[in-house]
Amino acid sequence: MLAEDDRRQAEALRRYLTAEGHEATVVHDGEEALRAARQQTFDLLLLDVMLPGLDGMQVCRILRQESDVLMLMLTARSSEDDLLRGLDVGADDYMTKPFSPRELVARVRTLLRRVPATARHPPVLRVGRLTVDEPRHTVTAGGVPVDCTAGEFAILAAMIRQPGRVFTRGQLLEHTRGIDRESTGRTIDVHVMNLRRKIEANPRRPRQLLTVYGVGYKLTAGTP
Amino acid sequence: MLAEDDRRQAEALRRYLTAEGHEATVVHDGEEALRAARQQTFDLLLLDVMLPGLDGMQVCRILRQESDVLMLMLTARSSEDDLLRGLDVGADDYMTKPFSPRELVARVRTLLRRVPATARHPPVLRVGRLTVDEPRHTVTAGGVPVDCTAGEFAILAAMIRQPGRVFTRGQLLEHTRGIDRESTGRTIDVHVMNLRRKIEANPRRPRQLLTVYGVGYKLTAGTP
DNA sequence: CCCGGACCTGACAGGATCCTGACGATCGCG
DNA sequence: CGCGATCGTCAGGATCCTGTCAGGTCCGGG
Known part of the structure; x- marks a missing residue:
């Protein structure tokens, strides 16, 4: 580019x-x-x-x-x-x-x-039962296609590129909207909640999209 | 070279x-x-x-x-x-x-x-039987994963970056909450105690997270 | 122009975490 | 060995954080 x-x-x-x-x-x-x-x-x-x-x-x-x-x-x-x-x-x-x-x-x-x-173009990113195809802008969970909004997709895509790493709300915000934005609201939490409803078997008990109390969120394989 | x-x-x-x-x-x-x-x-x-x-x-x-x-x-x-x-x-x-x-x-x-x-500067820092992975926000002691709160993690992360160095309570405080804070209470002591319970085999006899009387705390390898 | 979806915001409640103050144990020193 | 200073420990309450919900705003399509 x-x-x-x-x-x-x-x-x-x-x-x-x-x-x-x-x-x-x-x-x-x-x-x-x-x-x-x-x-x-x-x-x-x-x-x-x-x-x-x-x-x-x-x-x-x-x-x-x-x-x-x-x-x-x-x-x-x-x-x-x-x-x-x-x-x-x-x-x-x-x-x-x-x-x-x-x-x-x-x-x-x-x-x-x-x-x-070969290492430069991973076609589809996968973590656990979750896949994200960036060029196609599609997501599947356990093989089932999932409809994501732009914001949700941006968050997922960012996280799946570095599985396990913890992202702060500020970092995730940068992915949805442009930079700046000092939002102190519940924006990211709401997106995460909606994502969990779509990709987690039991949204009350997340296995992949986890909260790191006091820090942010991270995406893991779910079943070691 | x-x-x-x-x-x-x-x-x-x-x-x-x-x-x-x-x-x-x-x-x-x-x-x-x-x-x-x-x-x-x-x-x-x-x-x-x-x-x-x-x-x-x-x-x-x-x-x-x-x-x-x-x-x-x-x-x-x-x-x-x-x-x-x-x-x-x-x-x-x-x-x-x-x-x-x-x-x-x-x-x-x-x-x-x-x-x-991973080759040169592994993201996980290690001292003795203790490892700290900052991006993932995880800690293990003797290979066993340990759950740490944000404050505990901040203290451990700061100390493991300079093993053996003594940190005063004031310095450690800066790592947990933002700067300022002139707390003279037992805050850090409590965190250290909780950490010892989690990472030390015998919390009464710390081998890695040691007290330096009159100064503060330091993190060492324990048994070389 | 109206409508619907997506997004943001503010409020609230339930927890998790942290701080505080008190007390006894331990340490360093004379 | 005695003393003051420092440290370990505890538990309760203050504080902070997150999940969740109900509007309100913005935007593009019909």
Whole structure:
């Protein structure tokens, strides 16, 4: 995925990448980048630091908390602080404009070499009797298809990507709506309750979508 | 492993790396680098391009055919071709001198993060027969899962990150509730007592969660 | 324009957890 | 060995957290 607001530059880079055999989805602002990265699975994200709305740094920081996807930052600035900040928020590499497309492609190749291609595109995620198919936007529980709303699906998809990990309400909120949002309401609880009604055999006794008192929720296999 | 022929620079870098919590073995020429890298397993190799005998490029190319170890090249030259050559022979990253030690350390950290966490920096921390898994928010003692409340978990997590260090009650308090709080009550003592009941074989005779009279508490391995 | 679904919000109740204060046990020190 | 300071332990009540429900808002489709 390439996030770059300058449409001409974006198009130029996309061509270089395509010529090298990569497939590139282009987005033009930070929120769009965040949404796309959460919805689909990319091999690598190219993030311009200067993006309208949410800048590349913020996108990187947020996504790094949620996944290990490879991220390469692009910036016009070249101060060392900027660079360090980029690496600190979790970028895997960093390039300063102007750079040669050849170098960009070389770095992309280097980054991708580390991750076996097969490991990059898990088709359907599964935990216990629960499956989530992100591209198709479908969910099954015990083989039975389940209808989920957008918000519910976003929560499930986020959690099933890191089974067992505890998510705070704030983190889960970021997945349903955009960032910000300081909601102190019962929003997430309500979604979780509705999810339990749909995926748990006995919603009063959850086996997979568990509460971690004082922290948040986590998704587990259910039957060790 | 750091391969650098200039002894002064090598020593300076080694100190920076050590200060950051890394352990560094230093070698001074290419052949030595090759030998060391084949003999032991390193998390990452820092290779100066200018090495007597075998230069860094060659070392990198040779080792890359034998393993996937992370390699970061250091060079005085800054031509793009040189850089591309470095990435092409299989380096994972590339830095041009002069660079700031801070940047080096940041890049090292970034590279290390890419390696499957389970290999090097396991998400579960262990001290003696005790393990703490922060993302999953779980604790085991002697292999048996232990239920901890949020407060108890916060205390354990803080202590296991620096085994053996003594924590005052005030410091531990900061980990349970937010900051401030000047509680002078028995709060922490109660939590510690409850923890001992859960993780110690004999809570009256703590072996891991010890009291340091007049100071606070510390967590140790128990029986080495 | 009306309608329905999805989402958010606020309120409430039932628990789980935490804090507090008191008391006795233990420790360090002279 | 005696003393003050510190620590372990207990239980009750204050506090915080979550499940649940009933509106209210927003949005797109008919």
